[in-house]
Every structure is written in C-alpha cells, then in structure tokens.
Amino acid sequence: MPVLRQLTACSAPATQVVEGRSREKGRALQYRVEVCVRHRWLAQHWPGRCTKREPGGRCGTMADHRAYLQVVQSHVDTWILPLTAQDLHDDNVAAALRAAHQWMEDAYGSPATARGDLWYAVAAALGHAAWLAEALAAGLTAREEGERQVLAALSAAELIAGTACGR
Numbered sequence: 001m002p003v004l005r006q007l008t009a010c011s012a013p014a015t016q017v018v019e020g021r022s023r024e025k026g027r028a029l030q031y032r033v034e035v036c037v038r039h040r041w042l043a044q045h046w047p048g049r050c051t052k053r054e055p056g057g058r059c060g061t062m063a064d065h066r067a068y069l070q071v072v073q074s075h076v077d078t079w080i081l082p083l084t085a086q087d088l089h090d091d092n093v094a095a096a097l098r099a100a101h102q103w104m105e106d107a108y109g110s111p112a113t114a115r116g117d118l119w120y121a122v123a124a125a126l127g128h129a130a131w132l133a134e135a136l137a138a139g140l141t142a143r144e145e146g147e148r149q150v151l152a153a154l155s156a157a158e159l160i161a162g163t164a165c166g167r
C-alpha cells in the first residue's frame with residue numbers, strides 16, 4: 001500500500017500528474033504526484049513522466065510506493081534538510097528526526113517567540129515523528145506498523161511545513 005502524502009494546502013484541482021518509475025527491470029511505479037498550474041514548480045522535486053490530469057484530482061496529493069527508508073530520505077531531501085540543515089546518516093531515522101526536532105525547538109520552540117504558530121506546529125509534529133521513530137528503534141512497535149506510523153506522522157509534518165511556507 002502506498003504512503004499518502006499531501007505536499008500543499010492548495011484546494012485547486014490538479015492539472016497534471018507526474019509518475020516516477022524505477023530504473024530497474026519492471027519499471028515499478030515509485031510515486032505519483034498531482035499538481036495544479038500554480039504548483040507546477042513543485043514537480044521539479046519529482047522526476048518522471050508528466051501527463052495532463054483528467055479532472056477530479058486535488059493539487060498536492062501524492063501516492064508514494066517506495067520503501068520506508070526511501071520515503072524518509074525524500075522527506076529529508078525535500079523539506080527537512082532545507083528547513084533544519086539535518087540530514088539522514090547511517091539510516092538512523094530516529095536520530096535524524098530528533099536532531100531536526102531539536103533544531104526547530106531551538107529556533108521556534110515557544111509560541112511566544114515563534115515567527116508564527118505554524119512553525120511551532122511543525123516543531124511539535126517533527127517531535128512526534130521523532131518519538132515514533134525512537135519507539136520503533138526501541139522495539140515498542142512491530143516494524144511494519146511502526147514504520148507506517150512514522151511515515152503518517154511525517155506526512156502530517158510535511159503538510160504543516162508546506163502550509164507554513166505558504167504552499
């Protein structure tokens with residue numbers, strides 16, 4: 001089952017869809033991203049075959065079919081690293097998310113000092129994702145279920161971060 005992500009808070013209908021496929025044999029579908037005219041630029045993060053969308057889809061919706069670590073890495077590459085300067089090292093998801101959360105806490109840790117409540121919410125959402133990754137690493141959740149929870153939390157944090165950026 002794909003991980004469903006929401007890259008924008010835009011409510012416009014999607015006008016184009018990008019499908020990224022594996023370079024290996026079989027060319028398995030890796031992700032499918034839908035964007036509107038105004039958010040076409042977002043698709044630059046997502047190489048693939050671009051086609052016109054039939055009416056019905058919503059801008060910013062993404063179905064991500066890749067493996068856990070690849071999805072985490074794409075969150076890091078597209079928004080966590082640009083926002084917090086924290087990268088993923090040695091596949092240690094818990095450490096990367098905790099470092100990103102700490103960075104956000106230091107920058108926007110209190111609603112009183114935050115540049116805006118939305119950045120405070122991004123910090124809180126990243127903290128939640130970090131805690132889930134730590135629980136998974138500690139064996140408090142079964143692997144598949146724990147990974148599903150981490151990715152769901154990251155999807156929520158990604159949407160709040162996109163909203164904070166005005167997407």
Ligand SMILES: [Zn+2]
Pocket residue numbers: 008010011012035036037038039059060
């Ligand atoms: Zn849009």
